Amino acid sequence: MSKPAIETGSTDNASTDTASADSTSTATRRARTAKDPKNPKAAKDRHPEEPAHTPEYVLEARDVSKHFTVRGALGRTTVVHAVEDATVRLKPGQILALVGESGSGKTTLARMLARFHEPTSGEIxxxxxxxxxxxxxxxxxxxxxxLIFQDPFGSLNPMHRVRYNLDRALRLHHRHLTAAEREERTTQLLERVSLTPAAEFAAKFPHELSGGQRQRVVIARALAVEPKVLLGDEPISMLDVSIRLEMLNLLQRLRTEDGLALLYITHDIASARYLCDDIAVMYAGQMVESGPKEAVIASPQHPYTKLLIESSPDPERGVGDREAFFAGADELGEPPSLIDPPTGCRFHPRCPFAMKECGEQAPPRAELGDGHWAKCWLHARGRAGELADTTHAAATAARREALQGAS
Amino acid sequence: MTVHAEKPLQPMIPAGQAVLDVRGLTVEYATGAEPVRACTDISFTLRRGEILGVAGESGSGKSTLITALTRLQRPPAVTTGGEILFHGRDGAKPVDLVTLDGRQLRRYRWTALSIVLQSAMDALNPVMRIGAQFADVLRAHDRTLGKRAAWARAEELLALVGISADRVRDYPHQLSGGMRQRAAIALALACRPELVVMDEPTTAVDVVMQRQILAQVLRLRRELGFAVVFVTHDLSLLLELADRIAVMYAGRIVEVGEAAAIYGAPKHPYTQGLRDSFPPLHAPLRDLHGIPGTPPDLRRPPAGCPFHPRCARRTDGCDERLPLLLPVGRDAGHEAACLLNETDGDHGGETR
Structure with a gap:
């Protein structure tokens, strides 16, 4: 039953492969994404020969929520609403970036997908x-x-050589393999992640490797079980800047060669743009916007996405009027407590565009075409155009002045 | 909040007036048979009110440099050479911080130079209220200050970084990560230092909080006129924040210059590679490759230029001769240590 899924993956990949090889990669990729409708119905139209029961998505989280109960002093219990009704869908060969601030629930969502936590409601x-x-x-x-963890220093057993660390995954998941076959597989795995000569690296202990090499071993170990989906929880954020790109290129290659689906969790939007096809944005445990990466980054349709993008350092902005970049950025607020989250839209206390309904009712999902959607009242009220006209910092400053003038 | 509307920055910073002059600083770790040189022959000048960014990967010696500058290093790290000349506000004779003993140094700590560490949770005392920690510092440096006045001053200082006065009675764990880091910055500014050293103050916080913190640092710098040494591995951040940037590799400064020159016309292949390691946020995407290989082991540094094993442009002599940090390009104060610039003069820049 996995066969059609793999085929979908490889067609996707073929175009990505050519796309990344030539210089107009963005345009080609964008064209591909444009042709590739995200909703299941349209995709079924595209492959009429596919049997109806073939799932389009290799992994989905459907409306999952996770609430943690915390027992405080004096026997008081509080509930942390870490993730609320989040939906993530991964196609074979697709790379989806999940971005958001810490505490936005992106790691909890990944851990539910990795089944370290059972969802409180919803299903995987x-x-x-x-x-x-x-x-x-x-x-x-x-x-x-x-799942690939953030910290390659904590995720390999320091008492054992690389060979053992890889061999164990093979032994657990491929019981029929003989020792010689496992040894051969280990060599292949190390070569796949460009740790050559493989025999030399297999004999090393984790502490003898650099951070980048360790993360490669972690990826090789994940590949040992021949997964269909990799969940990367900030897989490059602990690595040195100069070797991050190698890691992103490796992940890109695995997607192209194996049709692996990847959920790339990060707060670095520039790296998400480099690697992924689509972006989903989380805020305070909820999905607020999702869509093709270029559409989301070039014209964010949720005020939070806009804040996140405008806050990211961008060398291309160049070195210019520094005071202008940072104007009004003194007070951008912080994410809310997830124990008692704000009513209505959870972003409304920080939002310079907030209206009365924002604090009362959760915003409806606005479909913006091409699989791009946002949950914001601005769309329902026809004010979405204001997002492109100003920066978050400027809008916040203007609002503060207006409030001070009124009082 | 008292905002002195000092718009132009220049009048506050008379050109060429240095606050810190580092010359030939060398720091070694005396472990094992052979000492390891973590910082070698570091020289730079920090002008009053300037933000100098120091960029480098892990193991490049940037943290060692910081602890040497602030004299916070512990054995086995030893400053084995060079001087750190500090020019006081009063125009007195500069002092060499390297030669001062603990008691003499105490006169300079907090009032002349202070530090903001990477993890505010480690920098703040977890069992003292925020206000008490401020009062501690303030009263240690001004014996006439009463307890109540010190707490009031703590509230003012917290207001500088946008923390409301009622948080002064909180313990560090009651603040969010971003607030703690801002409180640590306010604390570093408590005694009006002339130089604040910041060691990756924003790596533990999110991009939005990072932007807030940097905006506040810039505003406070404008209001209070202190100079900053800002150390980070994130060159893209420095390009937006710093006036000048020094790039470190294997314990040496390999390039230093105005932020615009470092971004627009880097003259060292390592700087170029580092700059091209950041995928763009809006510009068209192309395949990027970072810098192949890993930084050298400082116990066995390669001969010649320490970058040559990873350098795509290495030529004859790179593995023999150590390049000197020499003026390059058209911009004043732009220096790079690469043989390419020594041999073919002005055009080391274009490697794409």
Whole structure:
């Protein structure tokens, strides 16, 4: 049943491959994304030969929520609403970036997808089938979905050589392999992640490797089980700047060669743009905007996405009027408490465009075409054009002045 | 908040007036048989009110440089050469911080130079209220200041970084990560220092908070006129923040210059590689490759230019002769240490 899915993946990949090889990669990729409708119905129209039951998505989280109960002093319990009704869908060969501030729930969502946490509500769907909670099912699940952690210094067993670290994954997930086959597989894996000569690296201990090399071993270990989906929780943020790109290029290559789907979790929007096809933005546990990367970055349709993009350092802005870049950026506010989140739109206390309804009712989802959507009242009220006219900092400053003038 | 509307920056910073003059600073770690040189022959001048960015990867010696500048280093790190001349506000004779003992140094700490560390949680005392920590610092340097006045001053200082006065009685764990870092910055400014050293103050916070913190640093610098040494691995951040940037590699400064020159016309292949390691946010995407290889092991530094094993433009002599930090390009104060600039003069810049 996985066959059609892989085929979809490889057609996707073929175009990506050519796209990344030539210099007009963005244009080609954008054209591809434009032709590639995100909603399942349209995609089914495109492949009429596909049997109806073939799932389009390799991994989905459908309306998942996660609430953590925290027992405080004096026996008081509080509930942290870490993730609320989030939906993520990954096609084979697709790279989706999940961006947001820390505390936005992106790691919790990844951990639910990796099944480290069971969702409080909603379901995780692997190739069209809801996953069960049994231990046996869990091992089967992990042979398809693997998580790459942020910290390559903490995720390899320091007492054992690289060979052992990889061999263990092979032994657990491919029980039929003989020792010689596993040894051969280990060599192949190390070569796939460009750790050559493989024999030399296999004999090293994790502490003998640099951060980038360790993260490669972590990726090789994830690949050992031949997964269909990789979940990368800030996989490059602990690495040195000069080797981050190598890691992104490696992930890109794995997608192209194997049709791996990747959920790339980050707060670095520039790297997300470099690697991914689509971007989903989370704020305070909820999805607020999602769509093709260029559409989201060039014209964000949610005030929070706009704030995030305008806050990101951009060398291309060049070295110019520094005071202008930072004007009004003194007070951009902080994410709310997830124990008692704001009513209505959770961003409204920080939002310079907030209206009365923003604090009362959760905003409806506005479909903006081409799979791009945003949850913001501005769209329902026909004020979405204001987003492009100003910067977040300027709008915040103007609003503050207006409020001071009124009082 | 008292905002002295000093718009133009220049009048406050008379050109060429240095606050810190570092000459030939060398720091070694005396471990094992052979000492390891973490910083070698570092020289730079920091002008009054200037923000100097120091960019480098892990192991480039940037943290060692910071602890040497502030004399916070602990054995086995030893400053084995060079001087750190500090020019006081009063126009007195400059002092060499390297030669001062602990008691003499105390006169300079907080009032002349202070530090903001990477993790505010480690810098603040977890069992003292924020206000008490401010009062501690303030009263240690001004014996006439009463307790109540010190707490009031703490409230003012917190207001400078946008923290409301009622948080003064909070403990550090009650503040968010961003607030703690801002409180640490306010604390560093408590005694009106002339120089604040910041060691990756924004790596532990999010981009939005990072922007807020940087905006506040810029505003406070304009209001209070202190100079900043800002150390980070994120060159893209420095391009937006710093007046001048020094790029470190394997314990040496390999290039230094105005931020615009470092971005627009870098003269060292390492700087070029570092600049091109940041994918753009809006410009058309192209395939980027970073810098292949890994930084050298400082216990066994390569002969000649330490960057030559990773350098795509290495030529004859790179593995033999150590290049000197020499003036390059058209901009004053732009220097790079690369043989390419020594041999073919002005045109080291174009490697795309």
């Amino acid at each position: 769907v692997l190739r069209g089938e809801a996953v069960s909670r049994s231990g046996r099912a869990r091992r089967g699940y992990h042979s398809e979905v693997q």
